[in-house]
Amino acid sequence: MxxxxxxxxxxxxxxxxxxxxxxxxxxxxxxxxxxxxxxxxxxxxxxxxxxxxxxxxxxxxxxxxxxxxxxxxxxxxxxxLEAWMATPPTAFGLEIEGLVRVFLAPFGQIDDLTASLEATRAEAATMLGLAGTIVERYMDGTAPAQEHIHVRALLIDFLTHFAQLTEAWATRSLQTVATWDDLSPNGKQEVARETLAAAPRSPAAGAPVETWGATAHT
Amino acid sequence: MxxxxxxxxxxxxxxxxxxxxxxxxxxxxxxxxxxxxxxxxxxxxxxxxxxxxxxxxxxxxxxxxxxxxxxxxxxxxxxxLEAWMATPPTAFGLEIEGLVRVFLAPFGQIDDLTASLEATRAEAATMLGLAGTIVERYMDGTAPAQEHIHVRALLIDFLTHFAQLTEAWATRSLQTVATWDDLSPNGKQEVARETLAAAPRSPAAGAPVETWGATAHT
DNA sequence: ACGCACATGTAAGCAGTTACATGATTTG
DNA sequence: CAAATCATGTAACTGCTTACATGTGCGT
CATH class of the missing domain: 1.10.10.10 (Winged helix-like DNA-binding domain superfamily/Winged helix DNA-binding domain)
Known part of the structure; x- marks a missing residue:
């Protein structure tokens, strides 16, 4: 069982x-x-x-x-149910095919990449629009689970920020790609470094260094 | 095939x-x-x-x-591979058990909820730490996929922001829950409304209104 | 020489999906 | 009263995971 x-x-x-x-x-x-x-x-x-x-x-x-x-x-x-609630949650998992396509972008056309980013952006925008409606419902007191608002607010907090993040990321990535003539590395290092410099990061606790987001099987 | x-x-x-x-x-x-x-x-x-x-x-x-x-x-x-690159990506999918546990929080103990949030926070923090190391490698030019930096920067941009978002969300949720005595709605509406008011949202394009993040089978 | 980490593979089983099929209810 | 939509269910299939099993090389 x-x-x-x-x-x-x-x-x-x-x-x-x-x-x-x-x-x-x-x-x-x-x-x-x-x-x-x-x-x-x-x-x-x-x-x-x-x-x-x-x-x-x-x-x-x-x-x-x-x-x-x-x-x-x-x-x-x-x-x-109650017993399960007391157990630790399993790790979160993302399945974002759009990122797979970014990883493999060098083997496709530049238009493929922009199309993929645009699809991701559109999806996130839809999610954000939905969230707007839901939030309104809760604010004016007509949501079906109004009495659970204190808990649902936590969920909505996460999901709306996720949607916003995804849309913003896709948008700025599209802007970057729009400046490219091809998918070769030529002349693109500078902007990439700026992107990386702007990426949030914590002090890197000297943890075991796995190569991640990088072709490692060298 | x-x-x-x-x-x-x-x-x-x-x-x-x-x-x-x-x-x-x-x-x-x-x-x-x-x-x-x-x-x-x-x-x-x-x-x-x-x-x-x-x-x-x-x-x-x-x-x-x-x-x-x-x-x-x-x-x-x-x-x-090249043919696939030209096809549209499938929708992204998240699997976040921690959010399921938030949704079902009323049926567990308050400590279960904090433990779950803390686990999520810790996981995101680990991810951020890893990212710090990776970013350093790219910045000092010793990453194994250095020549693909222009594309990988886009990935790292997304993933680091996701990790940061998740950690920040878990942290502020833990703070909110810390002010609760129980999981009942009593006296928790006010803060919930503030959370919702702060949630990002787009103008809600009059789209088909699905109840989302809310028990809808009423 | 021994133990441990890395490398390599198989087999069984289940969680989950796509596709199909049809009864009930609403609406123009 | 026809058409569309909502409600309800089954069957076939498969992608993916967990668990097992064993060889190879390195460090001490």
């Missing part, structure tokens, strides 16, 4: 209130999509498994000629 | 220079771990598949009583 983070996210939604499988799947999207995205079908399969394990109770309700299942959290489920 | 982003990352490393399977796996870690992390064994399996597809050439070299395989990029492989 191994439970994943996704399992606990589902148990957590059930801890707020009982829900149908479909509502859970939808909730996974609206609640977690930006920091724990999962496919709808996977949520359906997982909640079924949770009910088999006795962590969620499934109740079938008829709905026209079709049946729908309402799930709720069992005491065992609540215990599992 | 479906190729994943991981496949192309491997083709890309081979485009820099031929390498053994082990070097590729290691390079996956040092080069991509922060924005495209993959297990070592998966890289080994994938490069084998690439050679079966004719995109990489495998050459067996004896090494003591053991054989090791050196891979290099074939012309077909280079074509595949």
């Amino acid at each position: 191994r439970l994943s983070t996704t399992s606990h996210a589902i148990l957590g939604m059930l801890a707020f209130r009982p829900a149908t499988a479909y509502e859970l799947a939808k909730g996974m999207g609206t609640n977690f999509s930006y920091f724990w995205p999962r496919a709808r079908s996977h949520v359906l399969a997982e909640v079924k498994r949770l009910s088999e394990l006795g962590l969620a109770a499934a109740q079938s309700e008829p709905l026209g000629r079709r049946a729908r299942t309402v799930y709720s959290l069992t005491p065992a489920g609540r215990l599992a | 479906r190729l994943s982003t991981t496949s192309h990352a491997i083709l890309g490393m081979l485009a820099f220079r031929p390498a053994t399977a082990y070097e590729l796996a290691k390079g996956m870690g040092t080069n991509f771990s922060y924005f495209w992390p993959r297990a070592r064994s998966h890289v080994l399996a994938e490069v084998k598949r690439l050679s079966e597809l004719g995109l990489a050439a495998a050459q067996s070299e004896p090494l003591g009583r053991r054989a090791r395989t050196v891979y290099s990029l074939t012309p077909a492989g280079r074509l595949a």
Whole structure:
């Protein structure tokens, strides 16, 4: 009986209130999509498994000629959730294909690079726009989870700053690339050094030096 | 013959220079771990598949009583890589369990929340420290990929800012939580509103309003 | 000569995705 | 009342991870 983070996210939604499988799947999207995205079908399969394990109770309700299942959290489920909350979180992970494309830029065309950066910028801008709406809802008191504002504010704080950071980065990278004629290193060292000089960094605690962001298999 | 982003990352490393399977796996870690992390064994399996597809050439070299395989990029492989570079990138994805724990904080103890935030803070701090070392290497000209500095600077720009953002967010969240006696909403609205007011946002382009960062299955 | 870190590989299993299929509800 | 959208579910497949196993060379 191994439970994943996704399992606990589902148990957590059930801890707020009982829900149908479909509502859970939808909730996974609206609640977690930006920091724990999962496919709808996977949520359906997982909640079924949770009910088999006795962590969620499934109740079938008829709905026209079709049946729908309402799930709720069992005491065992609540215990599992609370126990998990006390464990340390796993390390965060980013999957940003746009950065892979930057890394491999020398093997493509310069237009490929700008297109990729532009796509990333647009995505971040969309995220920021969404955030604006959400924030308004909370501020005027009409958000659906208004009573959890103190906790949700922390989340929104992170996500909005992330979106802003990403958009700003893509924008200034596009500006830099716009000054290039090709992807060769010629004459581009100067600006690169300035970028690096402006990068935030902590005193480098003499830690084990892994070569990172650099082709190391030399 | 479906190729994943991981496949192309491997083709890309081979485009820099031929390498053994082990070097590729290691390079996956040092080069991509922060924005495209993959297990070592998966890289080994994938490069084998690439050679079966004719995109990489495998050459067996004896090494003591053991054989090791050196891979290099074939012309077909280079074509595949270049073609991929011209396609649009998939959307970025974050997996941040620490944020899931913030979302579900009401079902745990307050100490669970601080522990989780502290773990996230520490992780980001480590990342920043590493970055400091890398930046120094590039600045004094001793980085292994010195000739690619113009492109790598863009990556480092993003990653250092991300680490800084994460550390700063965790720190200020810890400060906020330190003022709480419990996880109930009582008396915490005020500060939450200030946090939200300070969150960056764009004019909310009248976009389709999805409830995000909020329990929506109401 | 021994122990430890580096190098190399395989196998089993699961978490997660894409695609398909169809019933219910709303809306113009 | 037709068309679109919402709600609900299953099946096939695969990318990826964890765990295991063993060879090679270096330092002491």
